[in-house]
Amino acid sequence: DQQVKQNSPSLSVQEGRISILNCDYTNSMFDYFLWYKKYPAEGPTFLISISSIKDKNEDGRFTVFLNKSAKHLSLHIVPSQPGDSAVYFCAASAGNQFYFGTGTSLTVIP
Amino acid sequence: DSGVTQTPKHLITATGQRVTLRCSPRSGDLSVYWYQQSLDQGLQFLIQYYNGEERAKGNILERFSAQQFPDLHSELNLSSLELGDSALYFCASSDLTSGGASTQYFGPGTRLTVL
Numbered sequence: 431d432q433q434v435k436q437n438s439p440s441l442s443v444q445e446g447r448i449s450i451l452n453c454d455y456t457n458s459m460f461d462y463f464l465w466y467k468k469y470p471a472e473g474p475t476f477l478i479s480i481s482s483i484k485d486k487n488e489d490g491r492f493t494v495f496l497n498k499s500a501k502h503l504s505l506h507i508v509p510s511q512p513g514d515s516a517v518y519f520c521a522a523s524a525g526n527q528f529y530f531g532t533g534t535s536l537t538v539i540p
Numbered sequence: 541d542s543g544v545t546q547t548p549k550h551l552i553t554a555t556g557q558r559v560t561l562r563c564s565p566r567s568g569d570l571s572v573y574w575y576q577q578s579l580d581q582g583l584q585f586l587i588q589y590y591n592g593e594e595r596a597k598g599n600i601l602e603r604f605s606a607q608q609f610p611d612l613h614s615e616l617n618l619s620s621l622e623l624g625d626s627a628l629y630f631c632a633s634s635d636l637t638s639g640g641a642s643t644q645y646f647g648p649g650t651r652l653t654v655l
Contacts, residue, residue, distance in 0.1 A: 434582070464643070473542060473630050473646030474583070519583065526596035528573070528644070530583035 433457050434522050436531035444539050449507040451534050453520035456501065460522035460529075465494060465505045468517045468533070477518075478505070510538045543567065544647035546631050552653045558619040561650045565612055565633030571595070572614040573644060574606055577628040589614055621654045628652075 435454045443449045451465075461482040466474035480487040480494045480503075487494050493506045503520055517533040543566035553559055565572050574586040576599075585598035589608035600606075603621075608614040618625060628651050632644035 432582070436582075466646075471648070473544070473632075473648050475542070476643045476645065479643065521583075526588050526590075527598055528583075528585050530575075530585070532582040 432532075433460075434520060434529045434531040436518075436520060436534050438534050439532070440535040440537070442537045442539060443510045445512055446509045449505075449510045449514065449536055449538065451505040451507075451518050451520075451536065453503040453505075453531055454501060455503065455522050455529075457522070457524060457529075458498075458501070459524040462523045463494070463496060463503050464521045464523070464528075465492075466519045466521060466530075467514075468519060474519055507536075510536075512538045512540050514538050542645040542647065544631060544633050544645050546629075546647035546650050548650060549648065550651050550653075552655065553621060554655055555621055555623060557621050557654075558617065559621065559652065561616040561618070561629050561631075561652070563614045563616070563631030563633075563647055565614070565631075566635075566645055569633035569635045569645070570612065571634045572608055572612070573632040573634070574600075574614070574616050575630040575632065577630065577649075578624075578626075583630065586616070618652070623654050626652055626654045 464479040465477040468474040495504045519533045521530045545564045570591045573588045575583040586600040588596040606616045628649045630649045632646045634644045
């Protein structure tokens with residue numbers, strides 16, 4: 431049972447434009463959400479997080495939005511850069527357990 | 541470099557065998573998590589240890605076991621291996637017990653191939 435879903439396996443965006451990566455979850459008990467970035471042959475790297483008491487968190491070019499009523503999470507990258515090309519995983523946690531989506535492969539075209 | 545180390549990087553073995561994967565957390569981190577990533581799958585949480593004690597359990601098979609030692613390194617033992625166990629196994633560490641408020645730092649992973 432996949433509690434965290436990333437329905438778009440891949441996304442291509444022109445350099446300088448906005449990248450929007452989406453994530454849906456089913457468990458209303460999740461209280462913390464994270465985005466990780468993963469390059470080939472490396473482990474995931476923490477990118478940005480948001481607590482369930484907030485609806486937006488910003489860190490430089492990266493903004494995460496949380497819509498609790500829709501159980502939806504999105505990551506906006508503005509402006510997108512070629513170095514952002516990677517697989518992005520969203521994750522949600524309840525207590526000590528983390529649940530990850532299957533990832534979205536982002537390609538930023540120069 | 542996340543500060544989390546995993547050995548070995550690659551492991552090739554046969555069905556029915558047993559292997560041990562090793563993880564050293566970041567300096568000062570007391571929590572260690574193990575994940576499995578199969579082809580086209582997300583990261584499946586297996587198990588968490590905090591300061592030597594099991595803290596949370598996810599989709600970990602009975603053939604798999606883990607432990608965390610006094611020096612905080614952790615080992616994941618996989619036995620009676622099957623073809624379907626071929627995957628990337630990641631270890632992550634964090635400095636807090638509360639999963640909701642901590643950030644996990646991942647190691648580079650161990651790629652296990654079962655032939």
